[in-house]
Amino acid sequence: MTPPRISGGDALVRALVAHGTELVFGIPGTHNLGIYRYLAEHDVKHVTPRHEQGAGFAADGYARVTGKPGVCLTTSGPAVLNAMTAVTQSYSDSVPVLLISPGMPLRHPGRGNGTLHEVRHQSVALEAVIGYSNRVQSVAEIPLAVAQAFAHMTSGRPRPAHLEIPLDLIDTVEKASEVPPVLVAHPPADAVTIAAAVGRLNAAVRPGLIIGGGAKGAAEEITALAERLGAPVVATANGKGTFSERHQLSIGAGLHHKAVAEFVAECDVVIAIGTELASTDLWNGPLKFPGDLIRIDVDPAQMITNALPDYRLVGDAQATVTALNQRLGNAKTSEDATKRAERWQKLFRKHARAQGAPWLPLVEAMQEVLAPGAIIAGDSAMACYYGTLSNLPLEGPASFLYPTGFGTLGYGLPAAIGAKMGAPDRQVVALHGDGGVMFTLPELATAAQERLALPVIICDNGGYGEIRREMVDRSEPVHGVNLPGVDFVKVAKGLNCHGLTVDDEDKFAIALRKAFTADRPTVIHVMGDLAGA
Template identity: 85%
Template sequence: MTVPRISGGDALVRALKAHGTELVFGIPGTHNLGIYRALADHGVRHVTPRHEQGAGFAADGYARVTGRPGVCLTTSGPAVLNAMTAVTQSYSDSVPVLLISPGMPLRHPGRGNGTLHEVRHQSAAFEAVIGYSNRVHSVAEIPLAVAQAFAHMTAGRPRPAHLEIPLDLVDALDKAPDVAPVLVAHPPADAVTIAAAAGRLDSATRPGLIIGGGAKWAAEEITTLAERLGAPVVTTANGKGTFSEHHRFSIGAGLHHKAVADFIADCDVVLAIGTELATTDLWNGPLKFTGDLIRIDVDPAQMITNASPDYRLVGDAQATVAALNHRLGKGKSTPDAPTRAERWRKLFHRHARTQGAPWLPLVEAMREALSPGAIIAADSAMACYYGTLSNLPLEGPASFLHPTGLGTLGYGLPAAIGAKLGAPDRQVVALHGDGGIMFTLPELATAAAERLPLPVVITDNGGYGEIRREMTARNDPVHAVNLPGIDFPRVAKGLNCHGVTVDDQDRFATALRKAFTVDRPTVIHVAGDLAGA
């Protein structure tokens, strides 16, 4: 069979389609127009955010809720560097996002010559930050490079990847044989270690489970395991919802509470699944495992980072928990297991409600308005990590999208756009503070163009409230954190969205319910005491 000569742009889009890509987030530019022509020719859906960082965050949100790699396309130089923060957040939270950009021509002078969007060592910069960047050297290599990138993103621990195509290859013609996707296996841990861990769990009298973001596609298996063991369950921010917070064995989400530290210290066996046990989740120092620790993680290096387990189960979370369930059989949940879980749940929520007190009316209104399976795309904001994380019960994998590891601002709105496009049948809410929303506020125009019924909740505490609090705690001068007020509803209407300001719980609940029924986003500006100000 004769292989036809095609352009680099065609080779790229054909390869993306072969790997199941249906949607691309990006912004066209001078150097990637050949790729955009191919997107149109091959019928790949494209969404145009208003900033490349927003494109990256949207791809991240899409990947988190679908389990498939999100794809972000930029042009070279400042555009791809704008997206670097987004894919670094994806790296930090183990999210598969493919960032594609042109680069300087193949024979570009090593010291540069002033070409438009010229950046020295662009690919090397991404290699240094996210650990994977591949600059191709021919049109024929492009299908192989796409297959390699998808294999990297979907094998083992999910991570983002950067693919750079020299700008003179985008329109160049050559033969580019197709490369079929690599079928990636997701095996369980080895049988001997599983048997040993199952034996220890079977003998446990006070077991406990910690569920992280790496376990979110094992929700059914984890529920079965918890019920067989009679084990109370706590989750990290990115694991929130994987184990339903309405389940009788759920303690709650958020590892930073004193009740969690006390619970873990009380357990004779703790099983931690898909969690780094990192400071970004713990806040107050490492947990003390007085009993045995069993860890399940697909990343062998992570297995011994932050806490060294007594049993090391290196393997896919879903497959490994399924194998544990098979080994345990019916299990032996004791009659007092629900009572034990209830006791720890009450202690947990006492601490959570104390910490989140200023936002409890807001949280309660959200609880009443949300349907099962709702998604909160949360920014790095006080209303999110103090308010909703531990006080708003959710159920279903990828229910709480949060920039946990890197802690970037501006994540919520564009991530919500990606999440809604990836899961159109689930309610999605973007939750921000008034400081963080300004990082990506123009993405309201993107959501409006896509006609998304998306509530965008902005809690207004007059600036950077968390940093203001830290300055006060240090007895430092409080400055540079108080921001002048913005008429957010008016801005929203200027960007073709609905907008309303509310300052009481009932009006907020009404506005939130209505926002799910209209044909465009609704900015709900939360002011006064309801915002935790």
């Protein structure tokens, strides 16, 4: 069959649809209008955030919750650079997001000529930061480039990708053949290494599991593995909820607590699944493994980074854990294993509650209202990493969306929008501090436009509380961190949202419950002791 003659914009949207894209987050601009004209024609839903960084964070939240690549569409120059922070966060946390932007024309002068949105080496800049950028050279190449980008994002360790289309190609009409999606295999680790690991696990007396973000596709299999081994489980921030925190073998989420280091030291075998074991999770230095360490990771390089394992199972988490379960046989969770888990739970909770004490009334009120499967989209805020991470039990993969590795501010609200668009039947909450929320506060207008029943909790401690604390700890002058108060309720109403201020847990619980059934987003401005101030 003769390939049809279509424009570059049409070829792009057709290729996205062929790869299952149903939703795009982006902002129209002069250079990408030839793409936008085809979104509606091909029934692709579009959401317009108020800033390109918000578009990238929304695509990230969507990808984490659905397991499918999120798509962010910007125009060239400042727009794609605005989105760079978001896709760098996606890179850091291994999230598949496709960032699409126009670029300068094919024959644009090497030193530039002052064209609108001109950036020298835009694609090179993205390549340097996220490791993958492809600038196409013809309309015919666009379907291939989309297929290559999706293959990159869905094979091995998930990572974002950037696709640049020279602006003169977007309206150029040429022949373009469809390129079907690549069927990506997700194999287990090699059989010899699995057999060796099974032999060691069969001899284990005090096994334990550490699960990270790379484990979220293997929730059922990991639950079966923990029960077969009678192994208590701890999770990283990105692994939180993959193993239900209401399970009798769950110790909790957050590797930085003293109890986790002590638990790991007590284990004769630890299985670490889909985790970097990085300082952004550990905070207090690397874990020591006096017993044997079994690592399961799809990334061979990560397998030997931060901790050298005794058994290296390079493969897909779900497939590899399935293979382990098949060889290990029947479950052997015993009363002794349950008592061992309870002992570590108590110690973990003691440490977590001590660290999160200022936010416990808030967390307990949230726990009262949230349904099973609820999603918390948190910012890099004290209420998140001291409060909810280790003190709010969640269940279900991708139930805690948090900017762990890169540590951006402003992530929670736009990520919550993306999560709610991807999982409309699940409760979704955005949780921020009063400093970080200002980075993406205009995205309230986006959530209102989409009529999302989204609670947006803003814990107000008068500025950048964590940095203020660090200044005090260093016995240095406190400056630049105390911010004038913002009337978030007035801002919310001005952006067509509901809004109210609360200062005790009973009023907060009532407000949160009501927000889940509202006709639009609700900003809950938390003040006083309830905010950890």
